[in-house]
Amino acid sequence: MKLWIVFVVCAGFLIGCSGDKRSPLESPIYNVDGDRIGTVTLTEEAQGVGVKIKAEGLEPGPHAVHFHERPECNGPDFQSAGNHFNPKKADHGLMNEKGAHTGDLPNVEADESGKTDVELTLSEATLRDGQTSLLRDKGTSFVIHSRQDDGMTQPAGDSGERIACAEITVKANEDPTTDPTEADKNKE
Incomplete structure (x- = not known):
């Protein structure tokens, strides 16, 4: 009986019996110079994934934000992140009737201080x-x-260059201060 209760409790939470903590999940955001400029925090919710973005050092004004298909943020252009996260093979754009990619989000606004x-x-x-x-x-x-992001143009909404990136992995919670570019150097 007790074993069954433990199984049900573990199945009901994102923190599984393996100790794998998935929610909330916080990842550091780095700019093209390798400077940490903020965090993105993901939380499993009934209506999807809550995404809290806290960043500084951006140009004032609107910026497209998307999830991309690979957990790789190799600077300076972050092309290693691949295309938008699109497991359902939809078109791009929140305003596109044939879209959107699973990784498409509304634009965010950076205030006058960035x-x-x-x-x-x-x-x-x-x-x-x-x-x-x-x-x-x-x-x-x-x-x-x-x-x-203009919400329509394929494949990425004419959203310009990739200027900041965060790797989203289960291990992100283990050491959120680790600079991914330093981790890559240590692999060599």
């Missing part, structure tokens, strides 16, 4: 196992772009 502090919801995604999990395979990445 800061943004916003909470969004990624309704198609999950942190649990499955096709639309941001943690499937090895994980994904979160990318901030230089311009706003």
Whole structure:
């Protein structure tokens, strides 16, 4: 009887019996110079994944933000993150009737001092196992772009260069202060 209760409790939480903590999940955001400029915090919610973005050092104005298909933030251009996270093979754009990618989010606004502090919801995604999990395979990445997303243009909304990136993995909670570029150097 007690074993059954433990199983039900573990199955009901994202913190599984293996000690794998998935929610909340906080990852550091780095700019093209390798400076840590903020954090993205993901939380499993009934309506999807809550996304809290806190960053500074951005150009004032609107910026596109998306989740990309690989957990790789190799600077200076972050092309290693791959394309938008799109496991359902949809078109890009929140305004596109044939879209959107699972990783498409509304634009965020950086204030006059270059800061943004916003909470969004990624309704198609999950942190649990499955096709639309941001943690499937090895994980994904979160990318901030230089311009706003127009919500329609393929494949990325004419959102400009990738100017900041965070690797989204289960291990992100283990050491959120680790600079991913330093970790890459240590692998060599």
